[in-house]
Amino acid sequence: MKNIKSLVSLPLLLWVVLNPVSAIAAVYAGTVLDAKTRKPLENAFVTLGTTVVRTDFKGKFIINGSGDKLGIRAYGHTRVDAPLSRDSAPIILAPFIPKAIYLSFYGIGDKSLRHAALDVIQRTEVNALVIDLKGDRGGVSFKSSIPLATQIGAQKITTIKDVSGLVTELHAKGLYVIGRIVVFKDNPLASAHPELALKTKGGVTWKDREGLSWPDPFSTTVWNYNIDLAVEAARAGFDEIQFDYVRFPDSPEPVYSKPNTEENRVGAISGFLGEARKRLIPYNVFLAADIFGYVAWNTDDTHIGQKLQNLSEVLDYLCFMLYPSGFKFGIPGYLNPVQHPREIVLLSLEKAQQRSSLPAIRFRPWLQAFRDYAFDRRWFKNDQIRAQIEASDHFGSDGWMLWNPHNLYGDGLRSK
Structure with a gap:
């Protein structure tokens, strides 16, 4: 390419x-x-x-x-x-459909994993890369100038020495580069600033199933920290900022600074994304967010603040996580999702489009490239991955993204 x-x-x-x-x-x-x-x-x-x-x-x-x-x-x-010029300057905007693989906080810094991913890109249809800028554990992978990132210990380990140089290198290879920022799952921030952390009814800091603390999604301090990181990424040349865990915890236990109502949850998530969109205007960067798969089907906010109509108003791309293993209750007509990966992807995208009236190009799903964890523990290899890709392609989405937590790819991809 x-x-x-x-x-x-x-x-x-x-x-x-x-x-x-x-x-x-x-x-x-x-x-x-x-x-x-x-x-x-x-x-x-x-x-x-x-x-x-x-x-x-x-x-x-x-x-x-x-x-x-x-x-x-x-x-x-x-x-x-x-x-800016007084002279007419014919320039063209080329069609481009990202087909991406993901490198984690440690994956982008590991020479062997990074080179393996680039080899996959060289050999196959993949033309885009999703990189962790702030990972699931709250660490910031690049050298940030934001004081809060250093103060809370999010910079103890950095896996990207020169983020601008990395983006330049990837652009030179013809890649579309996406920066992933995990937002409201942030143990370093919540631990360093307990006044920002979610609490239990007893008043102590709440922790999720992994033993991690979350900051309050209503806090503008939390908003600004993540948006500041996004602005740094945009300045470094990333083509797209993609927010993950831009939601409330999927648990009824935490106590928030505001009443835990659907209206308040949706307002917080849409408010954060709207503010991010406003702050990113000068950088001409695309804005996306990772969304629970069931949000495509549910008419409420799935109790996490993600409501389809509201998200469509503040995002360029809606990135539904359409992993069959994540649909533990199935979808209409398909109670065992891992047996029907194509149908899960295609029908979920069609349902989201039907409910939102958005063009297909506004969606780009995450697809499962890892072992099932919810049903029969089957491996998702060539056939299962290809079925998901073909469903996304058939729908006409803005490409797709493969998720493998171990950063291992190759199955199900077409050669160049």
Whole structure:
């Protein structure tokens, strides 16, 4: 695959005709076209500083703001930065569908695992990489300038020496790079600041099944810490910020700073994501979140604050975790999900689309590439993984992502 970085600078990636309407007022007009079809791209995002507008059905936009460049992106396409100029500058936005594998907090730092993943990418259809920037244990994998990250001990171990250099290296290989940030499951933050931690009814710090503490999802201090990390990642060049554990614990035990009602839970999760979206505007980066599989089916918030309609309003991509092992109650017509991986993925995506009226390109599912833990302990290998991929492809989603906690991949993937 060609170098994404170099493609962005060529006239073969996005046709944006930039015409300054008034240099003094910093107003710019332009047109955005698709590289493959040469047709206008409707609803593409155009950003200038903290201002963002969408293109009309003719692909046209007018934007008034301050900044030194325009950022342009669209669903199912790459993103580009275009210099401000009085001259017409034909640039194209190329279609791009990420097909990703995941490297964990330690996986990205382990030479053998990283090289093995890159070898899989070189040999197969994979063209994207999801990297832990803040992992399941709350550690921040790169050298952050945020004082709180150091103060709470989240920087005791860093597995990425030069995050900007890493992104540059991966872009040079033609990869779409996604930064995963685990949000409300954060033991270092909750332990270092018990005033932010969830409590039991007895007033002591609550811990989940893994013995880990969680900070309060209502806390704006917690919000800002995670958004600050996301901004650092965006500045480092990540194409997409993906929040995980952006939810309430799936337990009735914790006591929160506000009443534990559906309205409050949904407000907290949507509020956090909305604030993140606002803060990330200047960086022309895609925003995604990992979502419980049953959220595609449930009309309530699944008691964790994730409600389909609200999420669709603040995210670019909805990343349902459609692991068959996670559907412990099955879905209508399929009570043993691990026997029907294709149906679980396809029917869940179709249900989410039916309920949200979103185009298929707004979804990108996580697929199971690990051993079953809920039913018969079967291994998910070539046939099971391929069935999930083909279901996602048939649906027309914005690609897919494979999850393996051991960072081992290769089964079920097509060769280049």
